Amino acid sequence: QKEVEQNSGPLSVPEGAIASLNCTYSDRVSQSFFWYRQYSGKSPELIMSIYSNGDKEDGRFTAQLNKASQYVSLLIRDSQPSDSATYLCAALGSGTYKYIFGTGTRLKVLA
Amino acid sequence: NAGVTQTPKFQVLKTGQSMTLQCAQDMNHNSMYWYRQDPGMGLRLIYYSASEGTTDKGEVPNGYNVSRLNKREFSLRLESAAPSQTSVYFCASSEKGRGEKLFFGSGTQLSVL
Numbered sequence: 001q002k003e004v005e006q007n008s009g010p011l012s013v014p015e016g017a018i019a020s021l022n023c024t025y026s027d028r029v030s031q032s033f034f035w036y037r038q039y040s041g042k043s044p045e046l047i048m049s050i051y052s053n054g055d056k057e058d059g060r061f062t063a064q065l066n067k068a069s070q071y072v073s074l075l076i077r078d079s080q081p082s083d084s085a086t087y088l089c090a091a092l093g094s095g096t097y098k099y100i101f102g103t104g105t106r107l108k109v110l111a
Numbered sequence: 112n113a114g115v116t117q118t119p120k121f122q123v124l125k126t127g128q129s130m131t132l133q134c135a136q137d138m139n140h141n142s143m144y145w146y147r148q149d150p151g152m153g154l155r156l157i158y159y160s161a162s163e164g165t166t167d168k169g170e171v172p173n174g175y176n177v178s179r180l181n182k183r184e185f186s187l188r189l190e191s192a193a194p195s196q197t198s199v200y201f202c203a204s205s206e207k208g209r210g211e212k213l214f215f216g217s218g219t220q221l222s223v224l
Contacts, residue, residue, distance in 0.1 A: 006153075008151060034212070034213075036213075042217075043201055043215035043216060043217055043218055044154070044201075044213075044215050045215070046212045046213065049212065088153060088154065090154075090213075097142055097159060097161040097167075098156055098159060098167075098169060099144065099156070099203075099213060100156070100170075101146075101153045101154040101155075102153055103151060103152060103153035104153050
């Protein structure tokens with residue numbers, strides 16, 4: 001199993017809907033998780049970080065961490081066409097300074 | 112606020128040529144990273160430097176060397192470029208390196224013919 005895994009998509013949702021992006025991880029990563037957004041041709045930018053079990057909300061974004069099932073989710077409420085991008089899940093490797101990324105999920109929000 | 116600055120933005124090399132990608136950050140960050148991004152592969156770590164004076168291999172270090180010249184600068188060298196090194200390269204930095212946000216440069220599009 002890869003350390004961090006994501007479905008590559010594309011995930012298509014209508015404007016105004018909730019987009020749900022998922023990421024699973026292995027035992028080889030620590031309990032620090034991050035969601036980055038990357039627009040085509042641009043560099044990644046951090047949206048959310050989450051370190052504790054449960055939900056963390058920031059505006060239209062909610063990150064969810066379930067340590068028992070080893071998955072991290074990002075929910076985007078009231079999705080907008082401007083949310084169309086690739087979303088990268090990342091985790092810190094256990095006992096290291098290495099940030100490990102998933103392959104990313106491409107999100108398309110349809111107007 | 113320059114943040115993380117990478118040069119060059121674009122480069123075309125012939126197989127066997129060498130080049131150095133430059134990266135500098137002005138945020139006084141301790142940790143710096145080099146990633147490559149290929150279609151469908153996400154970001155893969157090439158090398159990183161947890162602090163000034165230290166460097167460590169990432170997932171895909173073969174064919175690359177790095178130098179942490181000082182706290183600000185972290186360069187990536189391709190000694191003998193190969194077509195498999197055609198990719199987009201990103202430099203990133205973080206303040207402490209563990210559990211903190213990565214700040215990315217704008218990337219270098221490298222093509223090896």
